[in-house]
Amino acid sequence: MWHTLVDEVVPVEPSFSPLSPQRSPLLTALVLDKRPIFVVPLTDVSVCEGDVVVLEPKISSISSFTATWRGPAVQAGRAQVEVEAWNDDGRPRLTISKAAPLDGGPYSVVAENAYGTSSSLSFVKVIVRPEAPTAVVCERIGRNALLLSWSQGARGGI
Numbered sequence: 001m002w003h004t005l006v007d008e009v010v011p012v013e014p015s016f017s018p019l020s021p022q023r024s025p026l027l028t029a030l031v032l033d034k035r036p037i038f039v040v041p042l043t044d045v046s047v048c049e050g051d052v053v054v055l056e057p058k059i060s061s062i063s064s065f066t067a068t069w070r071g072p073a074v075q076a077g078r079a080q081v082e083v084e085a086w087n088d089d090g091r092p093r094l095t096i097s098k099a100a101p102l103d104g105g106p107y108s109v110v111a112e113n114a115y116g117t118s119s120s121l122s123f124v125k126v127i128v129r130p131e132a133p134t135a136v137v138c139e140r141i142g143r144n145a146l147l148l149s150w151s152q153g154a155r156g157g158i
Helices: 025-032 072-076
Strands: 037-040 043-047 053-055 058-060 066-070 094-095 105-113 116-127 136-140 146-150
Touching: 037 136, 043 053, 053 116, 066 072, 072 094, 072 105
Parallel strands: 043 116
Antiparallel strands: 037 058, 053 094, 066 105, 105 116, 136 146
């Protein structure tokens, strides 16, 4: 699925090893770990319907990187996405100006540079505001008890 974490590394071998003529696993790991790092990853967000949603991770990278956003509002074209090449301490941002129930779900940002790919994942929960009840019924049950029931108003097909 598209919202699974993507942490890939491009295999890069050092041209020399100062420790010995053989390959050093520690040195190779240091060379391979030049992919973007999420200093502040995405966090799960709960918002009310109509509120503004801002997802803004902090990414560190030794070389310029690109950030790609995925999620329900991105695919539907309802989100404003800042996509550009960033240097160290980049903060790509995704903004949903008025959250709708259909905007809830998983969101991910994939950061990619010449050395590999890293990703962060969060879930946006949109809390729907209830509408006024439409048919309120009050029934007497027993001597000192009432049963109050109502039906919820329709939300325009949602």
